Every structure is written in structure tokens, then in C-alpha cells.
Amino acid sequence: MRIGLITGEYPPQPGGVGDFTRQLALALVAVGHEVRVLTTRTALPDPQPDPGVQVHRGPARWGWRSLWAARRWAAREAVDVVDLQYQAAMYQLAAPIHFLPKLLGRPCVVTFHDLRIPYLFPKAGALRPAAVTGLARSACAAITTDPADAETLNRRGVKGVTQIPIGSNIRAQPPAGFDRTTWRRTRGYGPEDFVVGYFGFLNQSKGGDTLIDALQRLVGGGAPARVLLVGGAAGASDPTDQLFGRQLEARIAALGLADHVARTGFLPEAEASAALLACDALALPYRDGASLRRGTLMAALAHGLPIVSTQGPHTSPELSDGCALVPADSPEALAQALEALRRDPERRARLGSAARELARSFEWGAIAARTAVILGGCLPQ
Numbered sequence: 001m002r003i004g005l006i007t008g009e010y011p012p013q014p015g016g017v018g019d020f021t022r023q024l025a026l027a028l029v030a031v032g033h034e035v036r037v038l039t040t041r042t043a044l045p046d047p048q049p050d051p052g053v054q055v056h057r058g059p060a061r062w063g064w065r066s067l068w069a070a071r072r073w074a075a076r077e078a079v080d081v082v083d084l085q086y087q088a089a090m091y092q093l094a095a096p097i098h099f100l101p102k103l104l105g106r107p108c109v110v111t112f113h114d115l116r117i118p119y120l121f122p123k124a125g126a127l128r129p130a131a132v133t134g135l136a137r138s139a140c141a142a143i144t145t146d147p148a149d150a151e152t153l154n155r156r157g158v159k160g161v162t163q164i165p166i167g168s169n170i171r172a173q174p175p176a177g178f179d180r181t182t183w184r185r186t187r188g189y190g191p192e193d194f195v196v197g198y199f200g201f202l203n204q205s206k207g208g209d210t211l212i213d214a215l216q217r218l219v220g221g222g223a224p225a226r227v228l229l230v231g232g233a234a235g236a237s238d239p240t241d242q243l244f245g246r247q248l249e250a251r252i253a254a255l256g257l258a259d260h261v262a263r264t265g266f267l268p269e270a271e272a273s274a275a276l277l278a279c280d281a282l283a284l285p286y287r288d289g290a291s292l293r294r295g296t297l298m299a300a301l302a303h304g305l306p307i308v309s310t311q312g313p314h315t316s317p318e319l320s321d322g323c324a325l326v327p328a329d330s331p332e333a334l335a336q337a338l339e340a341l342r343r344d345p346e347r348r349a350r351l352g353s354a355a356r357e358l359a360r361s362f363e364w365g366a367i368a369a370r371t372a373v374i375l376g377g378c379l380p381q
Contacts, residue, residue: 002034003375004079004106006070008062008090008097010039010055012047014232014266016200016295017087017113019169025053027368036077038070040090062091067103074106081375082106083143086135087113098131101138107378110139111164111371113293115149133158140378143371146293148314162374167364168302169295174274183278187262192224194342197279197305199230199272200296202245207285207310209248213331214283214338216255223339225260227283230275232266276303281341281348284309287328290319292362297323304356306348308337322358324351 005025009018018039025035029052041057049055056073059066074082084100091097101108117129136142136158143162144150150163181191189195196215202208211227218225252261264275276282282305284290284297289312291297300307301322309319310328319325324341326333341348 001080001372001376001379002036002078003028003372004036004038004074004077004082005085006038006082006100007085008040008087010037012044013040013042014201015090016169017085017090020113020166020295021085022050022053023167023169023364024368024371026050027364028372029053031365031368031372033372036073036079038073062094062097064096067096067100070100071103071105074104079106081140081378082108083371083375084108084110084139085113086110088116088132095131098135099138101135101140107140107375107380109141109143109375109378110135111143111145112136112149112153113145113166115152136161141374143374144293146291146314147316148291149293162370164367164370164374165292165362166295166298167362167367168299168359170269170272170276170299170302172273172277172303173270174277175270178274178277180278183274187278189226189278190224194218194223194225194281194338195228195279196225196338197228197230197276197282199276199282199284199299201232202229202248204244205287206296207287207328208244209251210285210287210329210331210334211283212248212251212255212257212261214285214334215257215260217331217335218339219257219260221335221339223342225338225342227257227261228275228279229261229263230267230272230279231264273303276300276305279305281306281308281338283307283334283338285326285328285334286310286312288312289315289328290323290325292316292319298359298362301355301359301362304352304359306341306351307355308334308341318358318361322351322355 007021009015028035035053037055038058041060058069133156141160145166147163150161153161215227282300290309307323309323311325324337326337
């Protein structure tokens with residue numbers, strides 16, 4: 001098949017959905033498909049192109065004209081089927097993208113990375129969730145990355161919903177010659193330091209403030225704890241990231257923790273992998289709980305890291321095998337779990353091994369194969 005992928009973000013733009021789309025494109029090419037990508041125009045320089053993946057940067061914003069531009073792109077590239085990657089913020093929380101399947105002129109599948117409702121216009125009320133439901137119903141098929149989202153669409157009467165998990169948005173491949181001890185020493189970490197990593201944007205939903213409050217408790221209790229914030233602080237799609245990041249910086253300063261917190265900033269894939277592998281544990285205190293739609297969690301699993309995350313209403317049971325789970329919004333519980341891991345290297349090793357084993361369930365080859373079956377099912381017989 002010649003598969004079209006439409007996404008509101010794509011590398012070098014920072015963002016989990018863009019990273020997902022790139023990994024999916026590479027995996028689809030690896031199993032014999034051709035891939036064309038349509039994404040947002042950006043001033044950022046394009047990286048070296050990936051073999052077999054042609055990227056076209058079309059609209060700067062996803063208004064009504066962008067739908068016709070997408071239709072022309074699909075016709076020009078002669079794609080057989082399109083997989084629209086949906087997350088409302090990537091499309092400026094606006095209405096037009098919800099009409100794409102009806103106007104595209106090609107079979108269109110929608111992959112929902114979440115079901116957060118778009119803004120549309122003031123006092124839109126019930127029309128906001130209806131826009132998301134209507135998008136799912138107008139598509140040839142719907143894919144969700146999280147089981148809870150599949151259940152929600154099913155309750156709304158959407159037919160043909162399939163849940164396919166995401167994989168790690170970065171490979172566990174540090175640069176050649178990477179040495180963990182050297183990496184840590186050159187960044188000021190001693191052998192006694194317990195380095196707790198946090199991966200991803202400083203988004204309100206990811207609980208970075210809970211981690212900082214937990215760090216205060218660890219340091220106050222005499223633990224040689226350090227926090228390493230891996231990756232960029234803010235994404236391209238959510239303007240609230242920057243505000244939350246500034247608030248978190250102010251809290252770090254107010255608590256006197258500046259010497260205990262380091263930031264890598266945005267890193268190339270291999271360098272991000274090295275930073276993760278240098279950590280003793282990873283804290284991912286999501287406010288809504290660990291779930292299969294979190295690319296940062298999948299990256300932690302793939303790196304075989306001991307993970308402390310949070311239990312939520314939609315946390316899949318298998319995640320308890322590869323993570324230590326604590327209540328959300330509880331710095332006390334998070335600090336206690338991290339301190340227990342600090343004092344128990346053998347448990348850290350067991351958790352890391354379990355994480356690596358669980359990650360095999362989310363390998364990109366299997367994800368691409370399942371996605372291709374859904375896409376192929378939409379072609380005319």
C-alpha cells in the first residue's frame with residue numbers, strides 16, 4: 001500500500017505524536033509499504049530524511065483551506081489510504097480537521113491519541129465532544145492508543161474501533177562509546193547520588209510539580225537525591241506548557257532545590273537515550289495515571305528503567321508488572337517509593353528487567369502490522 005499519514009506535528013518539531021508518527025512511518029516502510037507524510041509547515045530546518053518516508057510540509061495552520069490542500073496532496077501522491085493522527089491541540093483546537101474524512105477523497109482512518117475536546121468557539125457546549133465523536137464516525141475505522149478511549153468511543157456508538165498501543169518514541173540506543181559512569185561524572189553526579197529522571201515536557205498533566213515536592217522530602221530526609229529533567233520543557237502544540245514550566249522553575253527556586261535539579265533541554269534521539277540510561281530510576285507521576293497512550297512511559301520501559309508512576313482509573317493491569325505505582329498527586333507516596341528504590345538496588349534491577357520484558361509487547365513491528373491490517377481493510381475490494 002501507499003499510505004498517507006497526516007499529523008499536526010512531526011520532527012524536528014518536538015512532540016510525542018510527531019515522534020509516534022515518525023516511528024510508525026519507519027515501521028510501515030520496514031514491512032514493505034510506501035509512506036507519505038503531510039504535516040505542518042515550520043521554520044525549523046528539516047533533519048536528514050528517513051529512507052522510504054517522504055515528508056511534505058503543507059499548511060501553517062489547519063483551517064478550512066488546509067482540508068482542500070490535504071485533498072490535493074492525497075491525489076497528487078496517489079495514496080491508497082490515509083491515517084489521520086488526531087490530537088486536538090495539534091490542529092489549534094479548531095473545528096475544520098474534524099471534517100477531513102468527508103472531504104479527503106480517499107479512505108481515511110483516524111488514530112486518536114486522546115479524546116480531549118477541541119475549543120471550536122465560545123459556549124460550544126455539547127458540540128465539543130460531538131465533534132470528536134463525529135470525526136470517529138465519519139472515518140472508515142478508528143484506532144485508539146488507550147483502552148479507555150476505545151471504551152468511550154464504543155459507548156458513544158462508534159463502530160469499528162480498534163485499540164493499538166503505542167511504542168517507545170525513542171530507541172534504547174545511546175551514542176557509540178557511551179559509558180554510564182563517565183556520562184554521570186562529567187555532569188557532576190557522584191557514585192552516591194541517586195539520580196531520578198523525568199522524561200518529557202513539563203506539562204500540567206504529567207505531574208512535574210509532584211516530583212519536585214517529592215524531591216524536597218527526599219533531600220530534607222538526608223537522601224543524596226537529584227532530579228534530571230530529560231528533554232525540552234515545552235511542546236509545540238500546547239501553549240500552557242510554557243506557563244507551567246515557569247511556575248515549576250519558581251517552585252524549584254522557592255524550595256531551594258536549584259542545585260538538585262538539572263535540565264538537558266531538547267536532545268537528539270541517541271543523546272536522550274544516553275540521559276535516560278544514566279538515571280537510577282524514572283519518576284512519571286501522571287495526574288491521570290499511567291496508561292498505554294504515554295510515549296514517555298513506553299520509552300522508559302524500552303530502556304529497562306525502574307519506574308515509579310501513578311495508578312489511575314484507566315491504568316492497564318499489565319503496567320503494574322513493569323512499574324511501581326503510587327497514588328497520583330501524592331508527593332509523600334512518590335518520595336517513599338523512590339526512597340525504597342534508592343535503598344534497594346536489587347529491587348531496582350528486578351523492576352528494570354520487568355520493564356524491559358513488558359516493552360516487548362509494544363514493539364513497532366507489531367504495531368505497524370496491526371495498523372496496516374486496519375488500513376488495508378478500508379481499501380475497495
